[in-house]
Amino acid sequence: MNTAFHQDPVNSITMRFLFVCLGFLAISSLAFSQDNTDMMAQSTRDRINFTNLTIPNNGNSTLWGIKGESGRLIGNPYLDTTWQAGIVKFYGKLGISANADSLAGVPVRLDLVANDVEIRAGAKDIRSAQANRVRYVLMNNTRGTTSLFINAREYRGEADELTGFVELIAPGKLTLLEHPSIHIKRANFNVAMNTGTKDDELVLQKSWYVARDKKAVKFSPGKKAVLELMADKKEQMEAFLKAEKPDLKSRAGLLSVFSYYNKL
16 A cells, blocks of 8 residues: 555645755855845845745846835924024023023024024033023024014914014014924835935925014015005005015015005
8 A cells, every 4th residue: 555645644744844944944044154245145036936926037126125224304403503693582580680681692593393592602512492481582694684583472363373483574563574484394205116205304484474563464475465465555565666676575575665665
């Protein structure tokens, strides 16, 4: 009688499995002993191909690729990374003296993510004050002038939704304000197409606001918006816009428009 027909099928499967495992171990030992950093070892291909995940021998494959670096956070949280001499006015007393509520002539910069004012006390000594403790910051800027950043809570209306500071651009009966903030542009890497970026990016954004009697509304610059806002001086403003042709999308152009209106 042929004994092959009386073999235990479970034992037969088990033996085949053990042979496969021993084969895997032998191939693994060989693969890891080879110093090949330029291409996948053929033994590794054989192991993967055994599971029906075929990798062409020419190395072209849409399934497998070289693992790249993980994404990073690029950019910085500052309105301006440069330290500028400034004056910081606080809401409360500092405890330095009975009347001290400000620091003058100190290097400062605004962190728009942490929402605080950084003050450099030494080469490696940086202190920070939360925006809700600071009434305003008057500081030099890269344009060679000074900028005044006022706590947004000093204004009402749509400014109630703002955090941090607004920069005073043009004071007067119609006050022009600019609110700087940081937006996080999220990574958009597409694994299947291998396109896009893995990095999140910090992007500086600025929004315009106009305040009348401390009540602020968001403002989208344009000729029509300017004339509607300054309707009480419409004829003079139309003449000014026609003669001067200010760039209503630029800081300098809007400053000239609001400065002129506030003098009428």
